[in-house]
Amino acid sequence: MLNIWQQCERIWINARLATMDPQIPGPYGILEQGAIGIRKGRIQALTPMAQLDLDALPAQLSDAQGGWLTPGLIDSHTHLVYGGQRSAEFTQRLAGESYAEIARAGGGILATVAATRALSQQQLTDLARPRLAALVAEGVTTVEIKSGYGLSIADELKMLRAARSLGDELPVRIRTTLLAAHAIPPEYRSESDAYVALICDELLPQVVAEGLAEAMDVFCEEIAFSPAQTERLLEAAKMHGLGIKLHAEQLSNSGASLLGASYGAWSVDHLEHLDAAAIAALKQAGTVATLLPGAFYFLHETRLPPIERLREQQVQMALATDLNPGSSPLASLRLMMNMGCVLFGLSPAEALAGVTRHAACALGLGDQIGILAPGYRADMLLWDIDHPDQLAAEVGTFAPHQRIFGGEICHV
Numbered sequence: 001m002l003n004i005w006q007q008c009e010r011i012w013i014n015a016r017l018a019t020m021d022p023q024i025p026g027p028y029g030i031l032e033q034g035a036i037g038i039r040k041g042r043i044q045a046l047t048p049m050a051q052l053d054l055d056a057l058p059a060q061l062s063d064a065q066g067g068w069l070t071p072g073l074i075d076s077h078t079h080l081v082y083g084g085q086r087s088a089e090f091t092q093r094l095a096g097e098s099y100a101e102i103a104r105a106g107g108g109i110l111a112t113v114a115a116t117r118a119l120s121q122q123q124l125t126d127l128a129r130p131r132l133a134a135l136v137a138e139g140v141t142t143v144e145i146k147s148g149y150g151l152s153i154a155d156e157l158k159m160l161r162a163a164r165s166l167g168d169e170l171p172v173r174i175r176t177t178l179l180a181a182h183a184i185p186p187e188y189r190s191e192s193d194a195y196v197a198l199i200c201d202e203l204l205p206q207v208v209a210e211g212l213a214e215a216m217d218v219f220c221e222e223i224a225f226s227p228a229q230t231e232r233l234l235e236a237a238k239m240h241g242l243g244i245k246l247h248a249e250q251l252s253n254s255g256a257s258l259l260g261a262s263y264g265a266w267s268v269d270h271l272e273h274l275d276a277a278a279i280a281a282l283k284q285a286g287t288v289a290t291l292l293p294g295a296f297y298f299l300h301e302t303r304l305p306p307i308e309r310l311r312e313q314q315v316q317m318a319l320a321t322d323l324n325p326g327s328s329p330l331a332s333l334r335l336m337m338n339m340g341c342v343l344f345g346l347s348p349a350e351a352l353a354g355v356t357r358h359a360a361c362a363l364g365l366g367d368q369i370g371i372l373a374p375g376y377r378a379d380m381l382l383w384d385i386d387h388p389d390q391l392a393a394e395v396g397t398f399a400p401h402q403r404i405f406g407g408e409i410c411h412v
């Protein structure tokens with residue numbers, strides 16, 4: 001009978017493994033001088049080189065030559081399908097107007113809604129492709145994409161279909177999230193409850209029937225949806241078996257994170273205004289706290305998310321781009337790792353955990369991707385670097401030496 005190594009289709013040898021597996025001690029879960037074997041797109045085994053009998057291996061060998069292998073990067077929060085661009089608002093904000101003022105005056109999200117509604121599914125896909133390709137080129141192997149710039153049944157479905165189709169074109173796993181409750185559409189300006197009912201009673205069942213989303217997200221904020229409306233939406237999402245994510249505590253403390261925790265949310269995101277009671281609830285519920293330093297930076301925020309308390313309470317912290325045309329038009333997860341360290345005080349190892357292990361949990365995929373361990377998908381990056389701290393310390397100086405998606409080496 002073949003042993004587990006002989007069953008492998010490909011084995012990387014002479015690799016330094018930053019497994020990110022919490023069961024291996026140390027910040028990166030390092031296995032120096034390691035080998036990792038792949039079978040049917042998944043990791044079959046890992047071991048120190050010294051314990052590997054090279055003569056008995058029929059598999060194809062790839063020599064990592066001392067390079068570092070990490071899990072593929074995961075961007076767990078993006079809005080990268082959209083029409084138009086909002087650089088005029090960038091200029092307005094530089095002149096002193098706030099994001100909320102611009103939104104109230106009909107700009108902001110609603111400006112992108114108008115531009116998105118005007119485009120076909122194919123046009124949206126064509127515009128989104130280079131944004132996604134930029135993430136893929138720097139090592140991202142899983143990306144979450146939200147709807148939320150359609151705000152009508154047809155336009156939300158169009159966005160989700162556009163997002164899904166990108167996964168057939170590029171070697172990347174796409175997870176989609178229904179964010180119909182991103183803003184109140186102009187047609188429902190004075191009857192937002194009716195829009196919430198439309199989402200729950202008509203849109204959501206269609207999305208689920210077509211299998212177009214894994215999760216539901218709500219922007220719970222004074223300029224968007226109230227906690228009561230959010231709860232109604234979460235109830236409906238839960239009934240349909242979708243995962244839950246929330247835009248919470250970005251501009252004010254609305255209690256959305258507590259609500260999210262009580263519904264077992266996969267993640268609550270932004271969190272600049274998160275309070276201590278909510279942090280305890282997140283820990284209790286196993287909900288990931290997703291930090292979005294790009295939006296913090298781009299909106300020139302000054303109030304920091306409570307990183308120290310999150311760390312103390314051992315809440316899992318993810319980092320994501322929030323890639324969107326208004327508050328974070330920044331298509332680089334590596335930049336977010338750097339900003340997470342410089343602006344939020346994360347360590348480089350916490351930053352890497354935030355775009356691997358913890359990001360996986362923020363997508364309900366904590367048992368599938370995000371660490372190098374047997375049974376996990378073989379989404380891996382080989383880096384020609386001296387130390388994994390470089391992944392957060394440097395931006396734009398190097399790309400992955402090799403990108404491995406589902407066990408296949410892909411050239412992007």
Ligand code: DI6
Pocket residue numbers: 079108109112182219247250295322324325326327
């Ligand atoms: N918070 C954000 O940062 C994005 N959406 C949200 O609810 C911004 C979206 C935009 O400005 O277009």
Ligand code: FE
Pocket residue numbers: 077079247322324
């Ligand atoms: Fe967002």
